[in-house]
Amino acid sequence: MDSFFEVFENVKRVLQSDPKVSEVGFNKWIKCLEAQKFENGVAVLATANDFMRRTTQEAYGDTLKRAFEQVLGFPVEVEFVVSGSVNPPEEADGFTEIEQRMADLLSSHQRSDYELTFENFIKGKSNELAYAYSIAVSRKNNLSGQGGRVVFNPLFIYGDSGLGKTHLLKAIEHEVRKNFPELTVIYTTGESFTNELVKSVSDKDTYSFHEKYRKADYLLMDDVQFIAGKEMTQEEFFHTFNELYNDGKQIVITSDISPNRIKKLEERIKTRFTLGVQADVQPPDFETRVAIVKRKAELLDLNLPDPVARIISEKIKNNIRQLEGAVSKIKGLTMFSNESPSISMAQRVIKETLIDSQPAEITVDRIINDTAAAFGVQPDDLRGVNRNAQISLARKVAIYIIREVKGLSYTAIGEEFKRNHSTMTISHGDVKEMIKKNADIRDTVEEIMNNLKIV
Secondary structure, eight states, X not given: OOSHHHHHHHHHHHHHTOTTSOHHHIIIIIXXXXXXXXXXXXXXXXXXXXXXXXXXXXXXXXHHHHHHHHHHSSOOEEEEEEOTXXXXXXXXXXXXXXXXXXXXXXXXXXXXXXXXXXXXXXXOTTTXXXXXXXXXXXXXXXXXXXXXXXXXXXXXXXXXTTSSHHHHHHHHHHHHHHHOTTSOEEEEEHHHHHHHHHHHHHTTOXXXXXXXXXXXSEEEEEOGGGGTTOHHHHHHHHHHHHHHHHTTOEEEEEESSOGGXXXXXXXXXXXXXXXXXXXXXXXXXXXXXXXXXXXXXXXXXOOOOHHHHHHHHHHOOSOHHHHHHHHHHHHHHHHHHOOOOOHHHHHHHHHHHHHHTSOOOOOHHHHHHHHHHHHTOOHHHHHSOOOOHHHHHHHHHHHHHIIIIIOOOHHHHHHHHTOOHHHHHHHHHHHHHHHHHOHHHHHHHHHHHHHHHHO
């Protein structure tokens, strides 16, 4: 591809075929984006106004990052800017009006109302230990134990996505910055840490990277599981962790799963995580969910009747973001239609929320794309004739997963790869034997299959 414009055109084609991106969503938010520039691993996309910039970032930022990585074959950061040269999308069915009115509502509230602080965190039985530890590590006077050693260090918080781990990290950051402005607090993610490291190596400036992370008083890292399997990143994180820990600096880490279950994470790092304390967050119980719904309604200045709050809390059980998102949708509907919140309105919103959260269909293309990404090769290579060892192995794994997950006949699989059914049979058998004898292959296959079922 000769230009960033061509790259972005390919990205848009990928998103048009993504079952998780609706036609309305694509036409409204993605089609009108303008490719500005690509520098140092950052794709800069322009929007028509600040509202569209913020909304696109929130709704499609991660989706665009994944699409860029699929097209280019390496991680890409996406940045949104406002440009007067970009035309806003045409209005359709009042869609723009409801969005603009919601934007006006949000801008009318003080920013502090929406900050991820301890005051806005709803505590319940499902998260009380993680909450208590987070409060403790945010208080400088409570950090030092005997011999000056930091207590609860590192603090490792784990649990499924959407249960408040990031809220706790940001609350710690907010509390420390407010009460101890002289301290250096760094919030990052496993992905950002990796990308910054790669850039520092590319720029031959690892000194600045070390200075940034190894001089922190607080290192708060979200989604540490992202560094698993990345040898250079794990090496850097190990030394960063050791230096901070030995200097008595506070480290707080989150992950979707407990440390011992993070596959391809080096044992020496897992061992470091056991030096402090671990706390899991579980899906909130009914009473906590009701409290979350009511708090969100309060922040949005929405008069939500108890029966409506209760039905939302009864139906949406496993994800706080979905709970809050349902309340936001109801607020938008009341603004646009001038209706009061009702049970029937809540039922419509709940249905949309649950449908949107369903895993995307597992197609042959998805399996091939995910397998190619896991092995660091291009999807087209798997369907091609390249006999490179890495590509050949990835191709066999894809064949195995298609057979196991989709249950297709060897003849049908062969048609996908333009090979005969006997080759498919042999490839499936080869991987089956590899799984028995090679733990790395077994872990990789399991990881791909698990991701297919939850994405």
